[in-house]
Ligand SMILES: Cc1ncc(C[n+]2csc(CCOP(=O)(O)OP(=O)(O)O)c2C)c(N)n1
Ligand code: SF4
């Protein structure tokens with residue numbers, strides 16, 4: 001059993017980064033995730049593992065530091081919250097376009113604009129549909145606990161390197177700020193491996209390595225895009241992750257991730273105490289989205305309620321997944337408000353069971 | 356005594372100058388006479404002379420020199436517009452034994468990338484920045500740059516830069532020289548053979564000094580853009596001398612205390 | 614008396630005809646050919662080879678690095 005600690009979600013991300021053997025963290029303060037860099041700086045990871053931690057002049061600089069480090073084959077990451085992640089979109093697109101691995105953490109707050117510092121899930125589209133320009137995808141992991149904040153740092157890096165693709169932990173202000181018991185994984189040393197594609201200095205035994213997302217030749221650019229798409233199909237095939245809670249006998253289904261899924265877990269208990277057989281389907285990867293698995297549930301359940309802290313974003317993917325076979329509706333709160341289990345059950349009754 | 360023939364002179368043992376082997380065989384896409392090629396060549400020569408090929412990581416900008424990685428036989432990364440110093444910061448911090456440089460135009464370095472430039476230099480990142488100031492946006496077709504001279508014409512100031520309306524040209528190199536993090540700051544040009552020789556010496560210093568870990572080395576090269584300026588290459592270099600240099604005087608702005 | 618003789622070789626296919634080398638030559642060695650290369654550029658050539666001292670001015674001003682310079686001492 002690994003070391004047990006009581007930690008904030010944001011601190012768990014930071015500790016997990018050091019333990020995962022991260023080479024570098026580059027960030028810029030923003031609520032509600034500033035604890036990530038604060039924790040790192042207090043831990044002096046340059047002494048613990050040699051990890052580089054740098055406070056950049058902006059999220060723009062931070063993400064481009066990530067690009068530079070990733071292009072050297074280093075395990076690098078950043079974290080931010082919604083407005084900062086918006087500012088990073090250009091860099092994220094370049095990183096995806098240059099096929100570089102890195103870990104991004106978005107501890108989402110309410111928007112649009114400066115919005116609020118309270119938790120929200122309104123960056124779903126930005127994260128799973130692109131966000132920046134061009135046809136690219138981010139592997140998007142949605143933690144629902146402090147434990148998963150820690151675990152997904154390691155998983156995110158693994159997937160990022162496996163596919164040479166940026167991975168995003170899409171969390172929210174509630175999980176970032178909440179304190180929970182977490183079992184930390186054992187530290188692994190930083191990798192000394194020199195990756196064959198990385199820019200580390202051209203030695204006589206190989207051709208020069210170039211990291212770029214530019215190709216002005218339309219044919220080659222299209223071929224490259226097709227190659228990217230092929231990679232994305234493979235990720236969709238192999239990396240879908242989800243959790244089903246009390247679904248075996250369910251007649252109705254909630255779909256929720258992150259903080260919403262915690263509320264919905266309570267709502268499931270509440271509904272069942274009133275005799276409603278409802279389960280929770282919790283997507284863990286938001287991209288790749290568990291579409292097939294949700295479609296499979298249509299054999300069993302009569303209707304689905306998507307519960308989100310947004311105006312209804314994931315519900316679009318659920319609708320696509322069920323292909324009109326059963327009723328799908330949405331309930332959510334915005335602006336930093338977390339729905340209550342009572343509200344959620346009431347909405348299930350009103351929008352799905354009664355509707 | 357019989358006169359020596361050309362064939363006798365043109366023998367491998369008599370060669371005193373040829374393109375550096377760090378330059379690839381790819382033909383440069385630059386317009387005839389463009390200073391970008393000259394600066395690439397000087398940098399390649401310095402990398403070859405100091406035997407740095409296997410340690411070098413270069414960053415190309417967005418601008419005419421975006422494809423520099425096709426011309427130099429070294430590992431390179433292509434940055435987003437203006438962000439090269441951020442990439443270089445991370446690379447150098449993660450691999451402090453490498454030689455890391457950025458190569459940037461004036462739009463890239465002094466407009467969209469001003470924050471990255473100033474902060475990298477102010478932190479004293481141990482990187483080398485080559486800054487090509489041609490007073491215009493070459494790649495996008497000759498628009499006004501932060502460095503465009505007062506009254507100078509560009510496609511977005513077709514009647515000349517009206518500083519009342521469009522603001523003043525930015526002498527970013529002068530600012531960089533005032534920052535505690537910069538170590539060596541100099542302004543050079545490559546429009547005459549004499550200036551090419553001086554520029555090469557400066558580039559060599561800016562490369563060598565990186566080993567000292569004392570801060571950012573910054574070399575501005577006042578260069579031409581004959582296409583953007585709508586002049587022949589020869590006229591452009593003449594114009595550079597008469598107009599650019601009085602505003603951007605050549606010489607060292609900050610030298611290490613020895 | 615020792616005399617320095619030089620010569621240049623222009624990679625004519627890579628020459629872009631910018632003429633910067635012409636003005637850079639202190640002894641007026643270089644001219645531009647009547648003919649053009651396959652890209653359509655008039656290329657540089659030694660119109661006055663005897664005057665070349667191998668000073669490399671032309672080679673170092675050439676943005677495209679197309680000039681190689683040779684030099685010998687004759688007596
Ligand atoms: C974010 C972004 N904005 C604008 C552009 C378009 N753009 C490409 S190059 C350039 C200006 C380049 O000028 P400069 O840095 O002076 O280099 P030069 O081409 O003159 O060498 C611009 C505006 C871009 N590629 N990316
Ligand atoms: S447009 Fe200007 S800067 Fe660009 S290659 Fe041509 S001359 Fe050089």
Ligand code: SF4
Pocket residue numbers: 619620621637638639640641642643664665666667668669670671672682
């Ligand atoms: S080497 Fe010197 S003398 Fe000879 S052609 Fe070139 S510039 Fe003229």
Ligand code: SF4
Pocket residue numbers: 388623627628629630631632633634635656657674675676677678679680
């Ligand atoms: S300087 Fe170079 S490219 Fe220009 S004309 Fe002379 S040889 Fe040709």
